[in-house]
Every structure is written in structure tokens, then in C-alpha cells.
Amino acid sequence: MKVNLSAIVKDLCRMQGITLKDLAHKIGIAPESLSRTLNGNPQLSTLEAIASNLGVNLSDLFSTSHETNSASLHSIIVYNGNTYVSDNLNNLISSIKEICTKEGIEL
Incomplete structure (x- = not known):
């Protein structure tokens, strides 16, 4: 599943009611750094x-519906530089x- 972090x-x-520039300043990074992070x-x-x-x-x-406090599962796997x-x-x-296939592991 591909999630567009920047769009979310x-x-x-x-x-x-804030801009990405406002958010960058709130977290203490340059707006350009925030852009690189999101993309x-x-x-x-x-x-x-x-x-x-x-x-x-x-x-x-990473929610595709922007529904907070939902009962659905949320996971982030970072493996060999790839984020799932x-x-x-x-x-x-x-x-x-997909990870197992790349590694030649049979489930």
C-alpha cells in the first residue's frame, strides 16, 4: 500500500488552519527539511x-481515511531502507x- 505522507x-x-511552513517552525526545522522529510x-x-x-x-x-482513534491496525516496517x-x-x-519474497524466504 502506497501512502502519500505529504498529502496527508x-x-x-x-x-x-496552519501552513507547512508554520509546522516546520513549530517542530524546529527548515521548511525545506520538512518538504524533504514528507517526500x-x-x-x-x-x-x-x-x-x-x-x-x-x-x-x-498514514491513515487513508483521516479517521482518528479508529480500531484499525496501523503498522510501519522499515526494512533494508524501504518503508512499508x-x-x-x-x-x-x-x-x-513482499519482504519474504525479496529475501527468498518461503512462508
Whole structure:
């Protein structure tokens, strides 16, 4: 499952009436650094700072529905420089199968 982190954070900012530039200043980084973070492979500490300053759970940054406090599963797997994000069990299993296939591991 591919999640557009940048679009989700922009939507969350828009809902709160702030800009990405405002968010960058709140978390203490340059706006350009925030842009690179949202469009690249972000560090967990930066994601936690973004979520905290937006007043949402870390998992909400990867939600495809922007529903907070839902009962669905949220997972982030970082393996060999690749990030796999899942918001339900089927996507998590697919991610694990993909990793296993790449590593030649049979389930």
C-alpha cells in the first residue's frame, strides 16, 4: 500500500488552519527539511514531532481515511531502507510477503 505522507500532512495542516511552513517552525526545522522529510524516507523522530505538533497519533499520518482513534491496525516496517505502511491486516500480510519474497524466504 502506497501512502502519500505529504498529502496527508498537508490535509491535516489545512484542517488546523496552519501552513507547512508554520509546522516546520513549530517542530524546529527548515521548511525545506520538512518538504524533504514528507517526500522521502523520514526518520521516526521527525514523524513523531510532526504528529505531536499536529495533535494526532503517529498512525494518523498514514491513515487513508483521516479517521482518528479508529480500531484499525496501523503498522510501519522499515526494512533494508524501504518503508512499508499498512492500515489493515491484509496490507500488513502483503508487505511481509513482499519482504519474504525479496529475501527468498518461503512462508
